Amino acid sequence: MIVITGATGGLGALVVESLLERVPADQVAAAVRSPEKASGLGVRVRAADYSDPASLERAFAGADVVLLISGNEFGKRAEQHTNAINAAVKAGVGRLVYTSAPFADSGRLALADEHKATEEVLLASGLTYTILRNAWYHENYAQAITGAAGSGVLTASAGDGRVASAARADYAEAAAVVLTTEGHDNKIYELSGDTAWSFAELAEEISRASGRAVAYRNLTTEEHIAQLTGFGLPEPVAGVFADVDANIAKGGVLDHTPGVLRELIGHPTRPIADYVSGLLKK
Numbered sequence: 001m002i003v004i005t006g007a008t009g010g011l012g013a014l015v016v017e018s019l020l021e022r023v024p025a026d027q028v029a030a031a032v033r034s035p036e037k038a039s040g041l042g043v044r045v046r047a048a049d050y051s052d053p054a055s056l057e058r059a060f061a062g063a064d065v066v067l068l069i070s071g072n073e074f075g076k077r078a079e080q081h082t083n084a085i086n087a088a089v090k091a092g093v094g095r096l097v098y099t100s101a102p103f104a105d106s107g108r109l110a111l112a113d114e115h116k117a118t119e120e121v122l123l124a125s126g127l128t129y130t131i132l133r134n135a136w137y138h139e140n141y142a143q144a145i146t147g148a149a150g151s152g153v154l155t156a157s158a159g160d161g162r163v164a165s166a167a168r169a170d171y172a173e174a175a176a177v178v179l180t181t182e183g184h185d186n187k188i189y190e191l192s193g194d195t196a197w198s199f200a201e202l203a204e205e206i207s208r209a210s211g212r213a214v215a216y217r218n219l220t221t222e223e224h225i226a227q228l229t230g231f232g233l234p235e236p237v238a239g240v241f242a243d244v245d246a247n248i249a250k251g252g253v254l255d256h257t258p259g260v261l262r263e264l265i266g267h268p269t270r271p272i273a274d275y276v277s278g279l280l281k282k
């Protein structure tokens, strides 16, 4: 039995879809906090909240492998993921697969602090594990892309730094492969897109796809934080996003293109240009 947490989220739903192409539906269960949202997934549904250890233990019963998709409640996630790992130990789960962040153990990205803490708990748990350090999704830039197509300006504070993003669906496919094939015990995979793009290049792609001239305007970190707080983000969250761009500018975390994702899924990752044109056609 393969149990997927976060299956009502963007990534989790795609993992279930990809799993159903590989194994019968009765071998998959979705462990979700909102069962009413999971009825269309086509697999059995179990109620599980990362903040409720007993619910997690019940949801993981009989699982050969659990995919723990990192939560989205910032500040609570280290504790929530620890609850899930402890529940997996108690339920006797054979292997736990965790979606982490690029180079989580390096301490470079502020956003990855809770992933680093989770990885440490997982490694100390004695569970057989596979860690999927997913780099950025193309989808993270959906709003920036549509906004720039409308305004003619793409803003970020990443300088000439490059981003090896990939489509969420490619990461989901990799998770499905790792959940259904052998050879991934106690491995850590740095997953990213085949090529890394700069924001100036992204602006060119948006121009090409929209037919409107789009320029990249590089902001200072302070300007970026002010812009994000102006959009209504709390200052600490704005700081974390600006820290991502500062790291892109520096290089070495989000521009990594080792080809591991491509190798796992057995085909090239979806290029950003293809994502941009698909998004702007809608």
Ligand SMILES: NC(=O)c1ccc[n+]([C@@H]2O[C@H](COP(=O)([O-])OP(=O)(O)OC[C@H]3O[C@@H](n4cnc5c(N)ncnc54)[C@H](OP(=O)(O)O)[C@@H]3O)[C@@H](O)[C@H]2O)c1
Residues within 6 Å of the ligand: 005, 006, 007, 008, 009, 010, 011, 012, 032, 033, 034, 037, 048, 049, 050, 051, 069, 070, 071, 072, 073, 080, 099, 134, 135, 136, 137, 140
């Ligand atoms: N690599 C990247 O670029 C990137 C970008 C964004 C996020 N992420 C990380 O990757 C994860 C998956 O991405 P995504 O796009 O699928 O995010 P998402 O659509 O926000 O999905 C997050 C999932 O976590 C579930 N969840 C949150 N808190 C929970 C709790 N207390 N108990 C049980 N389930 C809980 C949500 O349940 P509900 O459906 O009930 O809300 C949802 O299914 C995110 O949560 C985040 O940690 C990575």
